[in-house]
Amino acid sequence: VRNGAVRLVGGGSSSGPARTFLPPGTSFATRGFDIMTSIANPETSMSGAAARPPSRSAAGFLGWLMSPERRGPLLITPALVVLFVVNIFPLMWSFGLSFFEYKANRIAAPVFKGLGNYEDVLTDPDIWERFQHTATIVVGSVAVQLVVGFLLALLFAQEFPLRRYLLMLVLAPMMLSLSAVGVFFKLFYDPTLGFISRFISLFTPETFVILSTPARATIAVVLADAWMWSPFVMLLVLAGLVSVPKYLYEAAEIDRAGWWRRFRTITFPYIRSLLLLALLFRTIETFKIFDVVYILTEGGPGSSTETVSVYVYRLAFQFFRTSVASALGYIMLFAVIVLTSLYLYAIQTRRAEA
Amino acid sequence: MEKAREVRAIGKAGWGRTLGAAIVSCIYFFPVFFILTTAFKTRPDALAMPIKFLFTPTLSNFYSVFFRADIQGSGTTDSGFGLYFFNSLFIGGTSVFLALVIGTAAAYGFSRFPLRGNDTYLFIILTTRMLPPIIAIIPIFVLFRVFGLSGSYTGIIALYTAFNLPFSIWMAKSFFDDLDRDIEDAARMDGSSEWSVFRKICLPQVYGGLAATFVFAVILTWNEFLFALMLTGTETRTVPVAIARTIGGQVGVDWGLLSAIETLFIIPVVIVTFVLQNQLLRGVTFGTIRK
Numbered sequence: 001v002r003n004g005a006v007r008l009v010g011g012g013s014s015s016g017p018a019r020t021f022l023p024p025g026t027s028f029a030t031r032g033f034d035i036m037t038s039i040a041n042p043e044t045s046m047s048g049a050a051a052r053p054p055s056r057s058a059a060g061f062l063g064w065l066m067s068p069e070r071r072g073p074l075l076i077t078p079a080l081v082v083l084f085v086v087n088i089f090p091l092m093w094s095f096g097l098s099f100f101e102y103k104a105n106r107i108a109a110p111v112f113k114g115l116g117n118y119e120d121v122l123t124d125p126d127i128w129e130r131f132q133h134t135a136t137i138v139v140g141s142v143a144v145q146l147v148v149g150f151l152l153a154l155l156f157a158q159e160f161p162l163r164r165y166l167l168m169l170v171l172a173p174m175m176l177s178l179s180a181v182g183v184f185f186k187l188f189y190d191p192t193l194g195f196i197s198r199f200i201s202l203f204t205p206e207t208f209v210i211l212s213t214p215a216r217a218t219i220a221v222v223l224a225d226a227w228m229w230s231p232f233v234m235l236l237v238l239a240g241l242v243s244v245p246k247y248l249y250e251a252a253e254i255d256r257a258g259w260w261r262r263f264r265t266i267t268f269p270y271i272r273s274l275l276l277l278a279l280l281f282r283t284i285e286t287f288k289i290f291d292v293v294y295i296l297t298e299g300g301p302g303s304s305t306e307t308v309s310v311y312v313y314r315l316a317f318q319f320f321r322t323s324v325a326s327a328l329g330y331i332m333l334f335a336v337i338v339l340t341s342l343y344l345y346a347i348q349t350r351r352a353e354a
Numbered sequence: 355m356e357k358a359r360e361v362r363a364i365g366k367a368g369w370g371r372t373l374g375a376a377i378v379s380c381i382y383f384f385p386v387f388f389i390l391t392t393a394f395k396t397r398p399d400a401l402a403m404p405i406k407f408l409f410t411p412t413l414s415n416f417y418s419v420f421f422r423a424d425i426q427g428s429g430t431t432d433s434g435f436g437l438y439f440f441n442s443l444f445i446g447g448t449s450v451f452l453a454l455v456i457g458t459a460a461a462y463g464f465s466r467f468p469l470r471g472n473d474t475y476l477f478i479i480l481t482t483r484m485l486p487p488i489i490a491i492i493p494i495f496v497l498f499r500v501f502g503l504s505g506s507y508t509g510i511i512a513l514y515t516a517f518n519l520p521f522s523i524w525m526a527k528s529f530f531d532d533l534d535r536d537i538e539d540a541a542r543m544d545g546s547s548e549w550s551v552f553r554k555i556c557l558p559q560v561y562g563g564l565a566a567t568f569v570f571a572v573i574l575t576w577n578e579f580l581f582a583l584m585l586t587g588t589e590t591r592t593v594p595v596a597i598a599r600t601i602g603g604q605v606g607v608d609w610g611l612l613s614a615i616e617t618l619f620i621i622p623v624v625i626v627t628f629v630l631q632n633q634l635l636r637g638v639t640f641g642t643i644r645k
Binding site for chain 2: 068071072073074075076078079080082083085086087088090091093094097104152155156157158159160161162163164166167168169170171172173174175176177178179180183184185186187188190192193195227232235236239274277281284287288290291295309312313316317322325326329330332333336337340341343344347
């Protein structure tokens with residue numbers, strides 16, 4: 001085993017200098033390949049060294065397990081096992097379930113239904129309505145977050161006294177619990193006690209009751225969600241704003257470029273990719289919105305603020321249409337996977353640009 | 355990267371900007387401030403028509419978070435919130451610790467010994483975190499019932515370990531990726547074993563980052579609602595679920611009491627936000643965006 005380790009040292013060190021000369025944008029795949037080849041053919045990198053020692057047969061299973069080739073797999077196996085047992089296996093199980101007729105509160109065995117559940121889901125007008133509610137909330141909330149977050153970032157993009165402390169006040173909402181924010185706003189929208197309802201009643205004679213109209217309830221949900229997550233957008237934009245090299249602005253000053261032109265040609269290119277990332281990330285997260293709606297409106301009035309997540313919850317745990325809920329869940333999952341790949345693609349594009 | 359020698363464009367501004375930012379920040383923070391103050395108000399003060407900014411603070415709300423007056427009169431009973439706060443901390447701490455140990459090993463593997471299809475593994479791992487929790491909860495709920503795990507510490511800790519694992523892996527990997535590999539290669543050339551390269555060179559450099567990851571993940575778990583709602587019982591209930599039940603149950607909600615619970619619930623989070631300010635961007639984007 002000892003010899004095996006020494007052999008790897010030889011392989012590792014010889015590939016080291018070669019790796020450091022790779023351009024920073026080089027993907028992991030190529031780096032990995034580089035390491036793999038150097039591990040697989042240690043002799044080639046150790047010119048003139050002693051013949052390959054018979055370590056593999058001598059050390060038995062433990063030696064086989066601890067050999068350099070298995071180092072990567074060995075390190076990630078525990079994580080993959082945990083994820084598989086607790087996360088991926090249940091998901092596959094419910095994926096199977098989505099092709100059956102099954103109710104979690106009945107003893108009856110599942111009956112195979114093929115794509116029937118998916119057909120039911122895609123043709124059900126109720127579900128399309130839930131998708132529309134979700135889309136309205138996503139578009140409204142993400143738009144507000146982008147605008148407010150952007151403006152907040154502009155405000156904090158300079159160094160000034162007490163900046164760190166004021167920044168904390170703005171960033172705090174983002175770290176709060178979604179359910180806590182739901183409770184907050186439930187209190188603020190309280191017709192007699194809530195300060196938002198009382199503020200509104202200064203302008204209109206009637207008191208503000210959150211569940212009185214669908215439009216109000218939707219705006220109320222959007223406001224709560226946007227308040228919580230605008231700091232997220234701000235944080236991303238701020239990272240872009242402070243990364244602009246100073247010499248670009250100095251050059252612009254020499255050229256006497258105006259404010260708008262400086263913003264459009266210097267600042268914006270630096271924050272464009274981050275804005276896109278913020279947009280994608282927030283779209284994914286808001287698409288899943290559950291806690292705030294569940295606590296604030298419970299989907300009401302009627303079903304006007306019921307989002308897809310809340311509806312899946314109802315289907316699964318109130319109507320016990322377990323397999324239909326699974327099918328709808330998988331349609332959601334598909335959407336999230338597409339958005340996540342887009343997000344990671346945007347991340348890589350940004351790295352390549354940097 | 356040659357970013358280090360570039361001078362950033364962050365300009366200097368004076369107290370004028372501080373004043374403007376202070377006004378905006380205070381407006382933005384007002385909802386939290388409102389909750390914090392309501393927690394210290396007596397019932398008439400909380401209901402006072404123009405919002406009262408000057409009032410005599412009382413701790414009675416905080417007292418009734420933990421002890422509820424008996425209907426018969428004199429005695430008080432435990433409201434259970436002591437247990438719920440303990441549960442939140444215990445479940446969060448244990449599961450994050452487990453996730454971080456397993457996750458750090460995996461992150462080191464992904465970062466230093468990439469496999470064929472490394473990016474695919476990482477993508478699948480991130481997807482398990484991005485997927486709507488409502489999808490995961492349906493089969494888990496059924497399976498937990500079958501194995502008798504619902505309402506037990508084991509079940510919820512196992513679930514939260516898996517829930518925190520993708521986050522830990524991506525965060526830890528981002529810290530490992532940031533390290534300068536020449537030092538490791540130099541150590542290898544001097545004959546240190548792979549284990550001591552990890553233990554003596556890589557790990558000490560990322561301790562700070564791992565600590566930030568730990569605290570971050572504890573907050574995420576502390577805040578989590580849906581899994582806790584479905585899978586905890588009376589003995590293992592966490593604070594968010596207990597809060598939701600407090601509003602759901604009664605006809606008239608005692609907002610002073612609720613604000614006091616919320617205050618105890620969010621104060622640690624606000625403090626931690628301040629401490630972690632420099633790692634916040636990395637944390638909220640699961641390590642995908644560093645700077």
